[in-house]
Amino acid sequence: MRAPEPEKRLTAEFAESAEVGRGDGNLRQRHKDTKEEGKSKRSVEKSRSPFPQVTNHKSQITVPPTSTPTHLRPRAVILCGELSGEVYAAGLTRELVSGGMEVFAMGGERCRRAGAEIIRDYSDLSVVGITEVIENLGHLKEAMGQLIDKIKELQPDVLVCIDFPDFNIRIARKVRKYVGKLIYFVPPQVWAWRRYRSRMLSQLFDRIFVLFPFEVPLFDNGEFHGHPLAEQVKPEIPESDFLAHYGLPGGRKRVLFLPGSRKREYRALMPVLLDTATRLRARWPDASLMLLPSPAMPVDEANVACSALSPVTVIEPVHKYTAMAVAGLAVGASGTVTLECGLSGTPMAVLYKLNPVTTAVGMLAVVSRFISIPNVVLDEAVMGELVNRDCNPGEILRFAEGIFESDGVAELKKRRLAELKQRLYREGSYHRVAERILELL
Structure with missing residues (x-):
């Protein structure tokens, strides 16, 4: 049997229990309550929504009023851990900024050019495999602590995690009560290995935006809106x-x-x-x-x-x-x-x-x-x-x-x-x- 596509995964220390809420007695119940409330109000929310159905990608994005009084504009933090993730982060950043959001990112020059304020560079964090992670464990934990503190300080309306799963999931758990919504864009490849994580991710994150149609049924809250590369990959010159x-x-x-x-x-x-x-x-x-x-x-x-x-x-x-x-x-x-x-x-x-x-x-x-x-x-x-x-x-x-x-x-x-x-x-x-x-x- 072949090994799966590498997922930039961390060591077992970061692969915590799949049960959301360990160490936070109220987290699991809060997600359950939120989920039940969402079911009862879904039709009402859809009728109230000021946003049209997405039919034209060039239509103007309108930012809804934010209920957070601590900052003037809706605020997003985006986390990516390597080059491929930053490509997705930059594309999403550009759209969010054009819609009026303030974006902070763990990223690089691409994210900066797209309009994000860089809170940490990711370039020294990209590792593959268990032994590679062990060698860099201290550095990874230090970076994780810095990001958790920064997210608590910013208290964003939304935290968007992009790939880099065990690192990002651990941060998401730690800052859940300090952010408005938790989003996963480019989630872990649960179809390839450790499929049990699909339940945990569905509970922890408010929405999961997948890159492949076959991933939607794997999550309770998964959505597919196309793969960005399918638009972007075309010859630059004849x-x-x-x-x-x-x-x-x-x-x-x-x-x-x-x-x-x-x-x-x-x-x-x-x-x-x-x-x-x-x-x-x-x-x-x-x-x-x-x-x-x-x-x-x-x-x-x-x-x-x-x-x-x-x-x-x-x-x-x-x-x-x-x-x-x-x-x-x-x-x-x-x-x-x-x-x-x-x-x-x-x-x-x-x-x-x-x-x-x-x-x-x-x-x-x-x-x-x-x-x-x-x-x-x-x-x-x-x-x-x-x-x-x-x-x-x-x-x-x-x-x-x-x-x-x-x-x-x-x-x-x-x-x-x-x-x-x-x-x-x-x-x-x-x-x-x-x-x-x-x-x-």
């Missing part, structure tokens, strides 16, 4: 301009390497990618090799990778989605790029390499037979999934041969990936989520 810009030849034997965004991840995968590049060159001398370094990868390490892969074409971040679209095959780390490649219509060999302890613990709780999102959504092995022992150059080469040399395989995979976008696309997904948050205040 293919002909891209090829001319980088001096690439025609033909479809183009391989895009995606080494990952976390330090441990790309350092573990780079030896595999280097060996793979050598074998691909030997197998197809006319193949074009492209490398898309993560913004988190230091320039010197990216240069070393480029030298080792030489000749390789380094892709600028502004052409990320064009590179995915023109590639015949992508090879790289599991994560958001897997979905981005899927939405670009590009088959990918998804590499997933964890240390033995993390793998052993994860295998005990896994409930999904796939690890990559495109395969989960389509319920089919469209992407290649190479986990631990299978994560080697030989297996990658075999997958590439299937794409480049087997009749009809590449075309079939592209047709299946086209269905992926159809299932996830909704116009104005960030706007829809922002409007629903404002309606809940």
